[in-house]
Amino acid sequence: MTKDTSKVNPLENEAIYIIREVAAQFEKPVLLFSGGKDSITLVRLAQKAFYPAKIPFPLMHIDTGHNFPETIAFRDALVKELGLELIVRNVQDSIDEGKVKEESGRYASRNSLQTTTLLDAIEEFKFDACIGGARRDEEKARAKERIFSVRDDFGQWDEKNQRPELFDMLNGQINLGQNVRVFPISNWTELDVWSYIERENIEIPSIYFAHTRETFLRDGLIWSSDDEVVYRDENELVEERLVRFRTVGDMSCTAAVLSDAADIASVVQEIRDSTISERGARIDDKRSEAAMEKRKQQGYF
């Protein structure tokens, strides 16, 4: 059998190369793990990169406290199964220490508070490289992000002064106080990630698949109902819907989509259909309905 390249998966070859460069060039790398599909994919790639040895760096989860319980359970099971070291740092601690202030009101989210907790953790452990699952196709600014992206003491990205990246060569040399964010799946699209999860048979949290959930509608989006974490007006009525999540972040900032895709093949098909009409669409029910409609036209139940 031949370990082939472009015909099988050039993106996998590239990502594994990048992850190996991190292990070789840095003293204290860490893999930022959110429990989402992109970071789960990174874990598989890292496993492949170093097999039969274990992944030579820890995972770190910046826990907002607003995660879906399914994500946390999945995280703990994965770490246990692979025998990995997991570091958890909590946004709640940053709040308790008065470093950040909790948002309030309808759209309160801890999403932006994570940064402080992350920077503190980088300093605490003296991490010099943080591997993340960001992709260039996600948004405009990311389209210009390097694979090795140098950050200063304050974690800031100086987009005007980025290092050129030529051929395969990754320059990981940094000055004191700097660290590097590394994006091995920079060149993957959402569909590439899903296709890879399907091909590799990678386990992902159950919330990515269709399930019945208590939800309410706001601004045309489907919100998960959890009165402890997600603010809800009295007139925002809770209803059971058949949904799944296309991206998984905090409960307070991740909307569900109507879907009956119960397994990975149907999820890939759903993404593929929605890609054809609306590549890169952000999640909302309207769009996914169109995708589902299209699938049904093709003879799906």
Next chain:
Amino acid sequence: MEVLKIATAGSVDDGKSTLIGRILYDTKSLTSDKLEAIEKTSKQKGYDYLDFSLATDGLVAEREQGITIDVAHIYFSTQTKSYIIADTPGHVEYTRNMVTGASTSQAAIILIDARKGVIEQTNRHFFINNLLRVKEVIVAINKMDLVDFSEDIYNKIKADFETLMEKRDYQDQNITFIPVSALKGDNVVHKSKNTPWYKGQTLLEHFEVLDTQDVYNVGTPRFPVQYVIRPKTEEFHDFRGYAGKVYGGELSVGDDVVALPSQTKSKIKEIYLYDQSYQTASRRSSVTITLEDDINVSRGDMLVKVDDLPTIDKQFTATISWMDSQNLVTGNKYVLQHGVNKVLAKVDAIHHKIHPDYSGIEENISALGMNDIASVTFKLNKPIFFDRFKNHRTNGSFILIDSQSNNTVGAGFIQ
């Protein structure tokens, strides 16, 4: 899925954003909200067509504001391939970005405004794509709608470009001419009725049928060792695997290999990735290799076939693309990163500057500034194992790192 990376080059007004926007539109890769915005803005401006340059509006705004112009990546896919467009701006002063974009691309689109024909910028775009040995070049003669889809004008531009091609160093580059109108959509994704005299493929058709294996320059197999895997577990007690990516050619189990720099011989025992073992690793595969003998190999070393040794030397001459605001002068020292190997390099001599528009060379040069391209001899503190760039795109290239700032300050192609 196959992946093809395409670098684009064109001057600001050649319609590069419009072309990219058109490709995205015609392959149905635009989001519906973006489409609505394009329709709305086009109407507001009073156009009777859709202004596709808005599809890459982030980049346009960047230009208008005059802030840093940088390589941006745009993704789309068809049933057969995933495409990555490295959008590199085409100003004279952005040689650095064009070199960077071309270095990771297997194909390039050079845009020419049909009304203007081959201009000095065209020479530069072609020079850089040829210098970087990009295998597939499409010369898109754009704005054909503004010259009444004239076959004569197309032929004149093609002939001018062919004159330019006589000067090229890399003769095996495939060059294809296509008359297009990015604005109106002629010959971009769909065949045009306006150019009955043109019998060739559309831009996308051309990329669709390209064999992605063919666009990589073939050389001899080189395996730079990235990382040594030693699990030290009970199950894999004496395991010693060499992790890396195969470049140039393929390696198979049983191949007689030499480890450089030690020149120790051995044989490939196993090739695998994760829990799969393979008989052969083809070009650009990330794999782990074990050897029959327990020899000392570490990161930066290289495994090659015994009958196919690279040059092993402490001195060479290379074409340099300088990318830093601090000048390169004779005697300066840099960290030279050749693949995954690092050595110290001293600038021994600057021979001449090469005008990247085929207008010749400039001798008696004492310093190189940002965007200069020149022929430079380096002396190293220890030997590296290299091929000439023309024979091996990967093993013949390197980057220079400033040991003070740690920035990447230049790229080199070994002559």
